[in-house]
Amino acid sequence: xxxGGSGGQGLGTHEIRALxxxxxxxxxxxxxxxxxxxxxxGSTSTFAALEPALIQAGFAVQxxxxxxxxxxxxxxxxxxxxxxxxxxxxxxxxxLRARAGSVIVVGHSMGALLAALLAAEQSTAIDxxxxxxxxxxxxxxxxxxxxxxxxxxxxxxxxxxWPMPRHYxxxxxxxxxxxxxxxxxxxxxxxxxxxxxxxxxxAEVHQPVLILQSRADRVVAxxxxxxxxxxxxxxxxxxxxxxxxxxxxxxxRDCEEGAVIASVLQFVDERINRRPVAP
Numbered sequence: 341x342x343x344g345g346s347g348g349q350g351l352g353t354h355e356i357r358a359l360x361x362x363x364x365x366x367x368x369x370x371x372x373x374x375x376x377x378x379x380x381x382g383s384t385s386t387f388a389a390l391e392p393a394l395i396q397a398g399f400a401v402q403x404x405x406x407x408x409x410x411x412x413x414x415x416x417x418x419x420x421x422x423x424x425x426x427x428x429x430x431x432x433x434x435x436l437r438a439r440a441g442s443v444i445v446v447g448h449s450m451g452a453l454l455a456a457l458l459a460a461e462q463s464t465a466i467d468x469x470x471x472x473x474x475x476x477x478x479x480x481x482x483x484x485x486x487x488x489x490x491x492x493x494x495x496x497x498x499x500x501x502w503p504m505p506r507h508y509x510x511x512x513x514x515x516x517x518x519x520x521x522x523x524x525x526x527x528x529x530x531x532x533x534x535x536x537x538x539x540x541x542x543a544e545v546h547q548p549v550l551i552l553q554s555r556a557d558r559v560v561a562x563x564x565x566x567x568x569x570x571x572x573x574x575x576x577x578x579x580x581x582x583x584x585x586x587x588x589x590x591x592x593r594d595c596e597e598g599a600v601i602a603s604v605l606q607f608v609d610e611r612i613n614r615r616p617v618a619p
Contacts, residue, residue: 372441457537513593
């Protein structure tokens with residue numbers, strides 16, 4: 341399932357056709373919109389292959405560029421806080437609901453944290469969630485809950501910015517990644533605060549959830565997926581985890597992109613047909 345190029349052309353053809361058939365069969369039994377939330381330091385290009393697949397299937401799609409992201413310089417993130425990103429996500433959700441009704445939220449990395457928080461705060465607006473590489477526990481020893489977390493506030497005062505290396509199983513794919521190579525420290529500290537806030541509120545999330553996680557992710561700790569699953573208030577029969585073996589943190593862009601997108605399409609098909617989430 342590894343691919344050599346980019347753009348995801350031809351991905352999920354069978355799944356797209358099945359979705360289109362389901363979309364047209366009974367518009368009153370299914371969510372009609374998908375909200376796509378990108379990660380910290382990233383942009384909407386994260387969903388360059390997923391978004392057209394969903395649109396082709398007949399869904400309304402909203403993929404907001406979160407505040408401070410996608411600019412010429414990472415300095416645009418200076419002074420931006422997690423509450424700003426949550427406000428942006430909430431505004432996009434409201435816009436999408438105006439034309440789509442119930443919504444499935446797909447979040448990658450920080451976007452997964454925002455998706456979970458939206459689900460906790462606006463439960464009636466959200467049908468279900470896809471949480472990909474959710475950073476409820478980061479691999480860095482300086483992150484919350486890790487051995488050296490006590491040093492992070494000091495580093496925040498000493499360092500003006502923090503590097504953001506790109507982790508791909510296929511290094512050639514990193515060349516087309518437009519994520520910021522570094523971020524201002526105040527924005528990073530706010531992102532870390534968001535992860536703490538979300539972990540405390542996971543039990544308030546009761547919607548069906550698909551968790552996607554790569555075992556080769558060097559940004560998110562291997563235990564994160566299990567930690568997320570155990571913390572959610574989602575009933576066990578409505579929770580599914582799908583693991584990947586080779587991809588780095590950028591699940592939607594790395595060498596297993598096709599399998600990742602197929603997993604999302606299958607979950608969406610289950611939700612529009614109101615079938616139980618498969619184990």
